[in-house]
Amino acid sequence: MSDQERIAGIVAEHEGREGPLLPLLRDIQAELGCVSAEAEAQVAQALNLSRAEVHGVASFYHDFTERPDPRPCVEICRAEACQARGVEALMQAARDAAGDRVRLADVYCLGLCSVGPNAKLDDAVHARLDAAGLVSLIESA
Amino acid sequence: MTYERQKDFGTPEVLSETQVTLSIDGREVTVPAGTSVMRAAAECGGSIPKLCATDNVKAFGSCRLCLVEIEGRKGTPASCTTPAEQGMIVATQTPRLEKLRRGVMELYISDHPLDCLTCSANNDCELQDQAAAVGLRDVRFGYDGADHLGAPTDTSNPYFDFDPSKCIVCSRCVRACDEVQGTLALTIDGRGFASMVSAGQTTDDFLSSECVSCGACVQACPTATLQEKSVKEIGKPERSVVTTCAYCGVGCTFRAEMRGEQLVRMVPWKDGKANRGHSCVKGRFAWGYANHADRITSPMVRESIHEPWREVSWVEALEFTAGRLRTIREESGPRALGGITSSRCTNEETFLVQKLVRAGFGSNNVDTCARVCHSPTGYGLKTTFGTSAGTQDFDSVMHSDVVLVIGANPTDAHPVFASRMKRRLRQGAKLIVIDPRRIDLVRSPHIAAAHHLALRPGTNVAVLTAMAHVIVTVGLVDETFVAERCEADAFEEWSRFVAEERHSPEFLQDVTGVPAQTLREAARLFATGGNGAIYYGLGVTEHSQGSSTVMAIANLAMATGNIGRPGVGVNPLRGQNNVQGACDMGSFPHELSGYRHISDGDVRSLFEQDWKVTLDDEPGLRIPNMLDAALDGSFRAIYIQGEDILQSDPDTRHVAAGLAAMDCVIVHDLFLNETANYAHVFLPGSTFLEKDGTFTNAERRMQLVRKVMEPANGMQDWEVTQALANALGLGWDYTHPSQVMDEIARLTPTFAGVSFDRLEAEGSLQWPVNEAFPDGAPVMHEAGFVRGKGLFVVTDYVPTDEKTGPRFPLLLTTGRILSQYNVGAQTRRTANVVWHEEDVLEVHPTDAENRGLKSGDWVRLASRKGETTLRAKVTDRVAPGVVYTTFHHPETQANVVTTDYSDWATNCPEYKVTAVQVAPSNGPSDWQENYAELSGRSRRIAPAEPAE
Structure with a gap:
């Protein structure tokens, strides 16, 4: 099945839904690993929006990417509370552990401020990380 | 007038019955309820600093420069998003506000190139103005932080550049594209510091994006980020003149912004009642033809069309022409001579050309390009309503609930009006499109037709009669309107006719290609959906049953009571800038100005006394008849002003043969057009930028055209026609087009109250302007039809003789x-x-x-x-x-x-x-x-x- 057909399928699943754009983009990102320019255009056509509008929405959210990145992703909180609890000191070790194999993404607050530094891999949030904990999390990715 | 930007009130005008009075910096001001504090301040001569606000888009409240203090309220609200209230006491300049504004401005300037002296917007830049207004003296943040100064310029659009290094991301361009133009081609890419204005997607530049180059974003931009290339090349304008666009029948008014004799840019005039400050790619940018190398500025003659042209003096050209015309008239009589007026030229020029033909040539062989576009509108609306014109102004569409577009493609052919219509459709009005083609209106961002009746070409009458069948048989006729406003007998006959089973959607669907169910739903929607307005174009008129279709449209409007108030009506979208005016001015062979028949002795004698001639009392030849008569030798000379009949008229080979058979073809035009290939005399014309006069748009609105530069050919077109008339011994002595308009007003009851002085003072007038309508008439037939009672006309569908077959399927x-x-x-x-x-x-x-x-x-x-x-x-x-x-x-x-x-x-x-x-x-x-x-x-x- 071509990407175009897969997107058409996702569009069909959301037919009739109020405010379908974000759920649709999320499903496309999950299914195809990215929201490409072609996907934006196809969604625009399907929802009778302009290509620019869809791009404006898709480019606003970091979770939608223009190209697929097959690498695993570890999201590290860099917000104030985690900074106060020492996340900055862990970053060099994290980068060394990640290399080119793992993608590190900065995020701002995972909602566990009292138990930072925090990071997220897949759907699990890991708290109270020290350098060793973070490195092993990255290595496990 | 010296150059200054048009005043910007910051937020759009609000129409409200209720007025509120407030005090701003100690000045009392009364404004309609709902008006922003920012606009109220501007109304009383104040000026609150602003960057993201401009009065053609809704308030946005993002730049935080327009903050004010209001007595009894906490904080410093943004004046653009705060509505004025009764008794409010507002301060716009306080130490607290000044400090806040300076801080905001410092942030903007910390990421802006400091190249004002070499910037093309220098001294015409709102950012610069506001920096001065808030008293910016230094930038505490310095210039060492991250910035956008290296962002590359997008030069892909031929008329304007996009330089994001100068962008302050105020979103004015994005909002103008959304709200004013309705194309939504622009967006903000990314978020936070990375936010950038983007045309389309990452893979796009302006040219490849959905942008239609209307110029609304350029106009909205407060900096040099989006700017006309012509300003970069030529420099800042030094004066401006308001004039009327010479492209389509919308009749947009523009400020022609000049530097010396050079046009720098055309900027839509916000006070123009037809365009309300909007424009399209043609009027805004496509004026370069005026100085194109192909333009011919010297008269030329030749003995035969097989010879090369000879450039000659005006005197020689006019003598040559007058000599030929005289000879032909002596040999073959006045009816061997004729002329074609131009829908591109002014009312005054058109009037003079028909006067030259009738009073000088001595025949009524005058016709106009409306013959090939909207002549059925004239016939159909005159028959049913009593006057040959659309019934509404453009503003009317903002009151429509159901818009029926038939045989018109407004987003391509009347884009500025289409933007207004789309704005109404986005507000929720329903749309029905009857067109063989899926035009953009059928489905484009945020616009979707409720019904698209994709009929087979040539079956308009069948479709409209079937709609009438549904309305009559289902009982959706507006009985009160019909009883009060229309001729009863004609209605009875018509309703019996349309109710016949042979006009049912089911019976006709094989002929029209429109499924019966779709047609029924469309008819019901139009009849029951509230204010129903019909807009149509040449897809209605340019058919063997063009006039029948116009009358079928009029029938539909009358039967549903959709005539005589804002939001309804029958609206022909006129193709050319002055096609309405050309028709009004007596360009048709059977009519004198104001649509009065040439055979009417009283009317004729009015003109005969004024012009001191005897007029032929028989209608003259129409364009196709002139060409036929040329082939049989009885029609020999033609004066064609501003029309290229060889390319525009049907059956080119027949047109070519007709022209080739004539002995004197005079082409009066800007360029050696295709018709000129068969001409003996070429009289160079002047552009709309080089002349004074008036154009009449599709809403019957008469507007001034003002000369902004000297004619390259030495004479305005009306002067050329006068010179030709005088070479024939007519002794005309007009010194200004206003005198021609005075003559038109004197001889035509419809225009009795029109003069250049009034147009100058009032901006525009919608005819009729006379005793009954001293200030003109935005909506016609309000109290009653011009002809008294509306006339229903039976429209029998007759298929065209042009039929598909095995050879031409x-x-x-x-x-x-x-x-x-x-x-x-x-x-x-x-x-x-x-x-x-x-x-x-x-x-x-x-x-x-x-x-x-x-x-x-x-x-x-x-x-x-x-x-x-x-x-x-x-x-x-x-x-x-x-x-x-x-x-x-x-x-x-x-x-x-x-x-x-x-x-x-x-x-x-x-x-x-x-x-x-x-x-x-x-x-x-x-x-x-x-x-x-x-x-x-x-x-x-x-x-x-x-x-x-």
């Missing part, structure tokens, strides 16, 4: 595209060719597959009349069995294939239906080859003879 229909205009004489000589450099033939995928065609292939398009070649574009915008092309390019000459079938009442040609065959091709048709050769030969200009 497809139906060709023609139209326009946004970037090109009519025969393209102007737009082809501008950068608009970037969007459309050749005519292409749209073919449905099924028809393409049957013929082995793909997009880009050369194809031969043949009809019973002729053939041409062009490239194919495979698209499902057209239905199977239908092909479509434009007629903008002389290399294609789409009208080689159109026929001489025409409207039964007015001879308006049936451009919209031609039976054709399409086949692969590998070279130009014989006609194209022969014509290209003749055209090259005929355009030769002899080198000037060396002085002895």
